[in-house]
Amino acid sequence: MPVSRKGAHGLQKIVDIDRVVHEPARLLILSYLYVVESADFLFLLRQTNLTKGNLSSHLMKLEKAGYVNIDKKFVKKIPRTLLSLTKEGRKAFHEYSQRMKKIFKELPG
Amino acid sequence: MPVSRKGAHGLQKIVDIDRVVHEPARLLILSYLYVVESADFLFLLRQTNLTKGNLSSHLMKLEKAGYVNIDKKFVKKIPRTLLSLTKEGRKAFHEYSQRMKKIFKELPG
DNA sequence: GCATACTAGTCTTCATTGCAAACTAGTCTG
DNA sequence: CAGACTAGTTTGCAATGAAGACTAGTATGC
Numbered sequence: 001m002p003v004s005r006k007g008a009h010g011l012q013k014i015v016d017i018d019r020v021v022h023e024p025a026r027l028l029i030l031s032y033l034y035v036v037e038s039a040d041f042l043f044l045l046r047q048t049n050l051t052k053g054n055l056s057s058h059l060m061k062l063e064k065a066g067y068v069n070i071d072k073k074f075v076k077k078i079p080r081t082l083l084s085l086t087k088e089g090r091k092a093f094h095e096y097s098q099r100m101k102k103i104f105k106e107l108p109g
Numbered sequence: 110m111p112v113s114r115k116g117a118h119g120l121q122k123i124v125d126i127d128r129v130v131h132e133p134a135r136l137l138i139l140s141y142l143y144v145v146e147s148a149d150f151l152f153l154l155r156q157t158n159l160t161k162g163n164l165s166s167h168l169m170k171l172e173k174a175g176y177v178n179i180d181k182k183f184v185k186k187i188p189r190t191l192l193s194l195t196k197e198g199r200k201a202f203h204e205y206s207q208r209m210k211k212i213f214k215e216l217p218g
Numbered sequence: 219g220c221a222t223a224c225t226a227g228t229c230t231t232c233a234t235t236g237c238a239a240a241c242t243a244g245t246c247t248g
Numbered sequence: 249c250a251g252a253c254t255a256g257t258t259t260g261c262a263a264t265g266a267a268g269a270c271t272a273g274t275a276t277g278c
Contacts (some may be wrong), residue, residue, distance in 0.1 A: 011137060011140050011141070012137075012158070014133050014136055014137045014140070015133055015134065015137060015157070015158070017133045019133070022131070022133065023235090023236080024123050024124055024126045024128070024131065025124065025236080025237095027123055028120060028121075028123045028124060031120050031123070031216055031217070032120070034216075034217050034218060035217050041255070041256070042254090042255075042256095045255095045256095048124070049121070049124070050237090051237070051238055051239085052238090052255080052256065052257085053237070053238055053239070053240090053256090053257075053258080053259090054236070054237055054238070055256095056256065056257060056258090057235095057236075057237080057257090057258095058236085060257095061235095061236095072256095077244080077245070078244080078245070078254070078255075079243090079244085079254085079255055079256075080255085081255075081256075093218050094218040096218070097213060097216055097218035098218070100209065100213055101213050104206060104209055104210050104213070107140060107143075107206055108140070108143050108144050109143055109202050109203040109205070109206035109207070132264090132265080134265080134266095150226070150227070151225090151226075151227095154226095154227095159266090160266070160267055160268080161226080161227065161228085161267090161268095162227090162228080162229080162230090162266070162267055162268070162269090163265070163266050163267070164227095165227065165228060165229090166228095166229095166264090166265075166266085167265085169228095170264090170265095181227095186273075186274070187225070187226075187273080187274070188225090188226055188227070188272090188273085189226085190226080190227075
């Protein structure tokens with residue numbers, strides 16, 4: 001068998017999990033965005049219990065991956081940051097979820 | 110509600126995932142050990158497609174977490190490293206697996 | 219019989235993370 | 249208008265994951 005020996009058994013697909021989604025904090029964020037469809041920074045801050053800095057950096061990472069839109073606007077002179085999943089973000093989350101379900105179905109434990 | 114505001118909804122439990130198990134490479138290793146019950150370094154090396162250095166450090170991490178036994182012996186003058194799950198490792202893997210199944214059951218995607 | 223290649227791992231280096239605290243910019247309150 | 253608050257961003261730092269260099273010892277070729 002040449003190079004890339006795919007999936008010795010299905011377990012092998014564990015290794016190419018999407019790590020952007022896999023990180024627990026981001027998985028949590030994405031879960032909220034997936035259902036809510038649009039949320040502001042403070043909402044996520046409260047729901048997730050992350051620190052502000054931490055939340056901010058995870059959001060930036062998600063943005064850089066093309067998974068969320070970060071939309072900054074002003075509402076009556078106070079800044080408001082709206083987060084929403086992009087199409088790719090939605091897709092990535094869904095695929096991750098499907099993949100994980102499949103993995104855990106095959107898994108012994 | 111004071112400090113630890115548990116599970117706003119079940120999603121909240123995402124954040125205290127066991128990160129030792131959660132890392133894909135280690136999840137893969139643990140999956141093999143869970144079924145095989147005892148394997149040597151080279152077996153894991155081939156099954157997982159990790160590099161030696163990488164495999165070695167993940168195994169050390171798992172050992173430090175108390176999840177695997179690393180048993181070095183000599184077979185006819187050549188070194189042989191046998192890996193096996195500890196009781197806690199088995200438990201941790203199982204709990205992780207259960208938790209993830211539950212999470213993904215609740216998840217929208 | 220010794221050097222070359224191989225086996226079985228470990229050690230070292232490196233860039234990338236995730237995290238929290240410190241900081242910034244602007245607004246509201248007494 | 250001083251101080252407190254809101255809404256985030258930037259900075260600093262330790263821990264991580266990944267791969268290649270290295271080590272110790274064994275078998276093979278000449």
